[in-house]
Amino acid sequence: MSGTTTALKPPEDARAPVRHPDAPAPGELLDAHNHQCFGCGDQESGLLLRARAGEGVAVTAEFEVRPVHQGAPGLAHGGLLSAALDETLGALNWMQRVIAVTGRLETDFARPVPVGTVLHLQARVTAVHGRKIYCTATGRIDAHDGPVAVRADALFIEVRVDHFIQNGRAEEINAAIADPDQAKLARVCEVNQ
């Protein structure tokens, strides 16, 4: 990828990523980490992005670009394309069973993405160094082997559930704690910390 900063280059002593033994099987649909999430939740105005487990420490996802996602007339908004890449990269958490948040995300916009496109996203972890998770993603037009429209390199930082409890608004945090799916996600991930 062009222009990648040194912060996104794993150090020499970084280790290879490890797929968690209980990670979802390849092809399995991944749950939304939060039903109110703009990326993977079920809000009509969101991305409605659906991700699936891949082989190794990888995932795939699809994002249908609808009129509500426009920037220039008839074209996807760039910030939302970054959001789709970010969300797909965030789904990698399921494969390592850690909770990590985006520290840095660098996006290349290689070609315009028309409304009506189904963006086929692929993301994988490339290296891990302490709490730092180096990963990369691409989005291709209308097919898993279609032309690359966007790509990103990112650094995710592993955090504890406390990160959300201390920083999130109480109203949504309390709802999340009461939601059995969210509580399960927090439990399975924290077991590894």
Ligand SMILES: CCCCCCCCCCCCCC(=O)SCCNC(=O)CCNC(=O)[C@H](O)C(C)(C)COP(=O)(O)OP(=O)(O)OC[C@H]1O[C@@H](n2cnc3c(N)ncnc32)[C@H](O)[C@@H]1OP(=O)(O)O
């Ligand atoms: C209740 C249930 C909840 C369940 C929720 C499941 C949610 C799933 C969510 C999925 C979400 C989907 C995706 C989303 O939408 S995630 C949403 C967007 N991201 C955020 O909101 C994150 C905001 N940032 C922070 O909270 C902090 O800055 C974090 C936690 C990231 C680090 O602050 P913390 O104090 O913890 O750590 P540290 O500062 O000691 O840094 C540690 C190391 O990392 C290196 N570093 C840090 N930043 C950068 C950078 N920008 N470039 C390069 N390097 C960086 C740093 O140099 C250091 O390296 P080293 O010195 O060790 O070598």
